[in-house]
Amino acid sequence: MKPQTLFDKVWARHVVVEEAADAPAVLYIDLHLIHEVTSPQAFAALAERGLKVRRPDRTLATLDHSTPTRPPGPDGEWPYASPEAKAQVEALQRNCAAHGIRLLGLDDPRRGIVHVIGPELGATRPGMTIVCGDSHTSTHGAFGALAFGIGTTEVGHVLATQCLLQRRPRTMRVTFGGRLQPGVGAKDMALAMIATIGADGGRGYAIEYAGKAVRSLTMEGRMTLCNMSIEAGARCGMIAPDEKTVEWLEGRELAPKGEAWTRAVEDWLSLSTDEGAAFDREVFIDAAEIRPMATYGVSPDAAAPVDGPVPADPGEAGRAAADYMRIAPGQRFSEIRVDRVFIGSCTNSRLSDLREAAAVLRGRKVKEGVTVLVAPGSEAVRSAAEAEGLHEVFLAAGAEWRLPGCSMCIAMNGDKGEPGELVVSTSNRNFMGRQGKGVRTVLASPATAAASAVEGRIADPRPYLEQAERMAS
């Protein structure tokens, strides 16, 4: 048999009807994740046609985007940002109740950002097809699942049929050779890759991440990397399952148990790309060369190492971005003043991310005038972080510790910056106005964001991490 890629294997297992010249393939979907923003119209479309949800048992709902990160007031009312936000939440509650779909509701100790809770519950597993009306569904590819975002109309299709019309993407392998330097992590790899291939470089492709530096990442790091595939324009990102994947999933609520577990593990470990399998495109990146990264423009590919200057000649688009960002061509990152820091989002809100930020902030104070908001990715992350006292580190440093949700990543719940402010954010999109009207977003890792909070300027986290390491040993 012809050698196959990981993508080929997972795709082939789910084709119900083969793709033809004039028609996309029909793919079976194993898991459909839904949230309050992109589901109301899809449910409305079903209602209009009198259709039922085909597989409520393969649909899982959570509340994250429009959800307040402040607790309910004394009257028990959640502090919604707007009547629309409240209406979205209530629509999902109603629709899930009507169709028998499990919803991780506002009081559920498992609620969280959709791309954080799927893996946490073990709902996300190797070899599955996973979709959600959300572009960062690529995150789940870290487990060797074929996972991608779909539009609201398609959410309706999947609700009604558990299938999706899909053209087969081309395949690209991004190999990170070499070994990461200390203080450099998955977020830096993602930004370095996007800076290398461009925000459009992955368009039309399913990416597989490979190489020593990828294998060395924790599952959390792999999720961060796959999460940002979409910021390179790719359809999805995938990493072949290995022992780390298996270990991470063992014992999770929805992971198989007993006999079924043994069989599943054997199958999962067979899902790697065969020797000699061909990709439509191959990209090689030397991981040893990567330094902590930050963005300086309004597209995620405008990224450079934090210990240097931003490019001196950014080109025309770069100049327009520079006007908005008020970052001069050739300016050093260390000269850029910071107003606000956001630590959270489906890219970097897991326990390891919070530990990394806390390692920098422990025993330190946030620079006067800088506001720091930390929003854990899920209730599970929140309680784990609190159990090890991370929230106390954040609070003592002068940061705010909030409830889980997308929060300031997209500012749909009212968490936002003020016009003109510069926000260092651990999220994945630095588009104009994403974190509030006129807000200037700089993307970076949790460690870089935390170091920037301390210095009030964009800062290299390595000295802080080195010191934390010394103190720990």
Ligand SMILES: CC(C)[C@H](C(=O)O)[C@@H](O)C(=O)O
């Ligand atoms: C609201 C949702 C549709 C959107 C997405 O698709 O990604 C959001 O999660 C984002 O990150 O921009």
Ligand code: SF4
């Ligand atoms: S955290 Fe941000 S990127 Fe992730 S799903 Fe929410 S809004 Fe989208």
